[in-house]
Amino acid sequence: MGRKKLVKKEDVLKAIRNWIMHNGLPPTVEELRKELNVGSSRTVMRYLEQLEESGDIVRWPGSRGIRLRRTLEGGIQTTSVPLVGDVTAGMLSLAEEYVEGWLRLPIAFTQPQSAMFFLLRVNGDSMNKARVEGGTIEDGDLVLVRQQQIANPDDIVVALVDGEVTIKRLRKAPGYYILQPESTNRKHQPIIVNEEFQVQGVVCRVIKKGLSIIEQFSET
The missing domain is CATH 1.10.10.10 (Winged helix-like DNA-binding domain superfamily/Winged helix DNA-binding domain)
Structure with missing residues (x-):
């Protein structure tokens, strides 16, 4: 042998x-x-x-x-998280063809460890008054999303509505839900949805000046 x-x-x-x-x-x-x-x-x-x-x-x-x-300088442990780029109409997917790249983030950002996370680039100003860990959610930022299909009222969610992905504050009303923008731009209006809309995840943190993080926490 x-x-x-x-x-x-x-x-x-x-x-x-x-x-x-x-x-x-x-x-x-x-x-x-x-x-x-x-x-x-x-x-x-x-x-x-x-x-x-x-x-x-x-x-x-x-x-x-x-x-x-x-482990970076200073003892910070990191892990890699997939970046989903500019999302077009259709189901948000972490399949290989939809992943733009992999970014390194401190492990403290991705808790609990049993959960799955992804990064999403923000397009537009519909949530520029919303504040999460890391600051407000502005055009060009990256948001860190915990992947899950159930969310609580007042969570900021990534939702699939009529085949398109949107980031909004989830509100509960009798018999329906409201996806509420939080913006300085008055053109953004609440979206009324029934229970058949799909939650893709909950926003738990914003990474400001999104693309610059590639240099700090890149895979290479």
């Missing part, structure tokens, strides 16, 4: 980093198996479990759920 290939922790981390740098997204287990040149996906899963236990990665649901943790 041939000797089993010895793969070190550092080898697995390097393979994950290299894959993200060259492909712009995390590898699947099968892709990582081929990258490491090992014979079994179960072996890769064991490596990933060890890395998760040591705090080097976080695993989210989905085939590309590997998130690298990194």
